[in-house]
Amino acid sequence: MADSKARTAAPVPTIRDVAELAGVATSTVSRALSNPGRVNHVTRERVEQAAAALNYVPSSQARGLSSGRTNAIALLVPDVTNPFYFDIIRGTQNQLKAAGYTQLLVDTEESAEMEADTLRKMQRTADGFILAASRLTDAQLVEAASSQAIVTINRSSSNAPTVMIDTPGAVVQALEHLSSLGHTRICYVGGPASSWSNAKRWKTFEDECRERGLTTSRVGPFTPKTTSGAAAADAAARTGATACIVFNDLLAIGMLQRLRERGIRVPEDMSIVGCDDIFGADFCNPPLTTMASPIEQAGRVAVSMLLAQLDPLHAGSSRRLAVMPTHLTVRGSTGPASPN
Amino acid sequence: MADSKARTAAPVPTIRDVAELAGVATSTVSRALSNPGRVNHVTRERVEQAAAALNYVPSSQARGLSSGRTNAIALLVPDVTNPFYFDIIRGTQNQLKAAGYTQLLVDTEESAEMEADTLRKMQRTADGFILAASRLTDAQLVEAASSQAIVTINRSSSNAPTVMIDTPGAVVQALEHLSSLGHTRICYVGGPASSWSNAKRWKTFEDECRERGLTTSRVGPFTPKTTSGAAAADAAARTGATACIVFNDLLAIGMLQRLRERGIRVPEDMSIVGCDDIFGADFCNPPLTTMASPIEQAGRVAVSMLLAQLDPLHAGSSRRLAVMPTHLTVRGSTGPASPN
DNA sequence: CAACTTTTGGCAAACGCTTGCCGCATGGAT
DNA sequence: ATCCATGCGGCAAGCGTTTGCCAAAAGTTG
Numbered sequence A, B: 001m002a003d004s005k006a007r008t009a010a011p012v013p014t015i016r017d018v019a020e021l022a023g024v025a026t027s028t029v030s031r032a033l034s035n036p037g038r039v040n041h042v043t044r045e046r047v048e049q050a051a052a053a054l055n056y057v058p059s060s061q062a063r064g065l066s067s068g069r070t071n072a073i074a075l076l077v078p079d080v081t082n083p084f085y086f087d088i089i090r091g092t093q094n095q096l097k098a099a100g101y102t103q104l105l106v107d108t109e110e111s112a113e114m115e116a117d118t119l120r121k122m123q124r125t126a127d128g129f130i131l132a133a134s135r136l137t138d139a140q141l142v143e144a145a146s147s148q149a150i151v152t153i154n155r156s157s158s159n160a161p162t163v164m165i166d167t168p169g170a171v172v173q174a175l176e177h178l179s180s181l182g183h184t185r186i187c188y189v190g191g192p193a194s195s196w197s198n199a200k201r202w203k204t205f206e207d208e209c210r211e212r213g214l215t216t217s218r219v220g221p222f223t224p225k226t227t228s229g230a231a232a233a234d235a236a237a238r239t240g241a242t243a244c245i246v247f248n249d250l251l252a253i254g255m256l257q258r259l260r261e262r263g264i265r266v267p268e269d270m271s272i273v274g275c276d277d278i279f280g281a282d283f284c285n286p287p288l289t290t291m292a293s294p295i296e297q298a299g300r301v302a303v304s305m306l307l308a309q310l311d312p313l314h315a316g317s318s319r320r321l322a323v324m325p326t327h328l329t330v331r332g333s334t335g336p337a338s339p340n
Numbered sequence C: 001c002a003a004c005t006t007t008t009g010g011c012a013a014a015c016g017c018t019t020g021c022c023g024c025a026t027g028g029a030t
Numbered sequence D: 001a002t003c004c005a006t007g008c009g010g011c012a013a014g015c016g017t018t019t020g021c022c023a024a025a026a027g028t029t030g
Helices: A015-022 A026-034 A041-054 A060-067 A083-098 A112-121 A138-147 A167-180 A196-212 A226-238 A249-261 A295-310 B015-022 B026-034 B041-054 B060-067 B083-098 B112-121 B138-147 B167-180 B196-212 B226-238 B249-261 B295-310
Strands: A072-077 A102-107 A128-132 A149-153 A162-165 A185-189 A215-219 A243-246 A271-276 A289-292 A321-324 A327-329 B072-077 B102-107 B128-132 B149-153 B162-165 B185-189 B215-219 B243-246 B271-276 B289-292 B321-324 B327-329
Touching: A015 A026, A015 A041, A026 A041, A060 B060, A072 A083, A072 A112, A083 A102, A083 A128, A083 A249, A083 A295, A083 B083, A083 B102, A102 B083, A102 B102, A112 A138, A128 A295, A138 A149, A149 A295, A162 A295, A167 A196, A167 A243, A167 A271, A167 A289, A167 A327, A185 A196, A185 A226, A185 A249, A196 A215, A215 A226, A226 A249, A243 A249, A249 A271, A295 A321, B015 B026, B015 B041, B026 B041, B072 B083, B072 B112, B083 B102, B083 B128, B083 B249, B083 B295, B112 B138, B128 B295, B138 B149, B149 B295, B162 B295, B167 B196, B167 B243, B167 B271, B167 B289, B167 B327, B185 B196, B185 B226, B185 B249, B196 B215, B215 B226, B226 B249, B243 B249, B249 B271, B295 B321
Parallel strands: A072 A102, A072 A128, A128 A149, A149 A162, A162 A321, A185 A215, A185 A243, A243 A271, A271 A289, B072 B102, B072 B128, B128 B149, B149 B162, B162 B321, B185 B215, B185 B243, B243 B271, B271 B289
Antiparallel strands: A289 A327, B289 B327
8 A cells, every 4th residue: 555656645535534524424425426316415415515625536446346337448449540440439438428437448459369358357447348340259259248248340249239330331332333433343452351341341342243243353461551552552453453442541542652653543544442431531642432431420329339238227128230321432532444 | 236237147256266266365366466476486376377267357446446556547638539649649558558557548628627627537547647738737737747647748847757749859950941942931830729839839930930030920829630721721821921830730731632722732832841740641642741750659758757757666766858859751742932 | 193104324344455464484593 | 402584374454435234314194
């Protein structure tokens, strides 16, 4: 119990101090503050005044220890620096703050192991978890969801409620768009192998192309970072496709740069469609045609679903799946197929 | 003590279970795990095996309650969606994780009040605070720093250790650059009024311009977001300046878009210098000349300084100020002054 | 006015861990 | 042999809350 920060030895007031000042028992203070209605309103007022006078702030640690709740939820993302997650982070942050929860942000570095590890280590630290684009295997996910409250974003699971961003729908729109521009040979530029939504997108892409009689090719997997764009661009160019649907905007933007370097004009020689409509997609050069969706809202919805899950009242009845709509935002990176 | 998440009633193992399995007292388990050296190594091994067998994870809540430490530090940023902070977030996150700390990320929404409030509310929740670009008044900052461990980033303070990004130095470089390109009328596009670094930059700008005999003007304040770029661009254009030094890249990128819309060519008609070299500065159109600095490293250094401050051994001796070097990264948004 | 029911507040036992203090061994020095 | 240091483990008292249980007070009913 060392006073590690040996500053002005500020004796932070405890519930005991408040109780004393208000002339009641600590239990009454506790109830007055977190369970009004359980105490007479005049008593409550007295307690509230005392608390205010002392500038009392309940210790979340102690509260958590005795109540079993932490009032914190953890958000696990594969990569905090990916702008896609920024919007999710912002969405969850807002919604959690409104609900009086603290957000614990963890970067799992695209690693399933690290994700599982975090889930284990934080079981007591957080009341629930939001897994954005989880890299977990199905088995891991099932196991995790069996012992803790979890909501996934962009990762279906029968065990945990899920917020899905309907990128497959957007892929169809994108294909429609490209096809109407006369493209017949289209390449899918893949993201991380362990990404569930990557698999989903590819499947939709392939099915849809077959149906439309389009020639497909696929390159990847690539790390979803701009730095992988060069390799992705080179690989895609080699396929002879006149248009690419790219796993995400980060990669797409990286490709844009590389294609420019190589003198391959976008969209004249090659059309590019990204995914996510991240920060930057509107001002890169050329501005990126991309599959946009209300990402921030996805974060908010995930929080709602998680909180509902935690609430013993709604627990059973809560929604298990939310699908966020997507739409194609057409900008300058797509154009008519070159006539060769 | 309700079991709110009434799942498989998983009885999370406690230190007691470990003690029992290892055949020792709980105090021994505690010491074996967090103070090796205090127990015989054979005992420790036995304890470790027991802990592993039970998949034991200490409760940070209980640990914090009794030890007074939380092993968490809070990072307060004015706006989580500003890419500038992403890099800081990443830097602190990495360093904290390495040190076994949890990061609590809080968005203070550019509000001094909210910042002060968070500091108060979280006094027990975090061992220390990193304030990135604090909006606090000097008085508030002094008071806060007197009772808790604080490190500021880009905000000088005599009371708290500080990591400064040497943007004034970069402003000089930028002016040198613009001046050598023949610009004589330069406009400073200001950021938030409450931003300390904004004031600092403006002062350096003004002093340096006077010394060089350059004509200055100033517009603002503007919210540092791309959406404010239109207003900023219009205001700057009206000043008749041929070059702008802009508070940050976000604003600068917004201006780029607006200038293009208005047919004002960059850099032919107007040169633009941003600040921070955020994500996107390299691929906007034209790519932005900007004052770059190792932001992620700033985050890491801030953590080191904070942790040193918390450590009773180094507490006094630790560094009070770190200055991160900056340099001008010249890209396409600056060019020779137009001859009119 | 007796017999109940409701409100309301207090008591005290957790919650899971850390740590000051004590005492038993063990082994070296005298 | 005796005395001390030293190493090591256990005991138990907290840390600041919440909450089940109880009892006193207040209100209701017939």
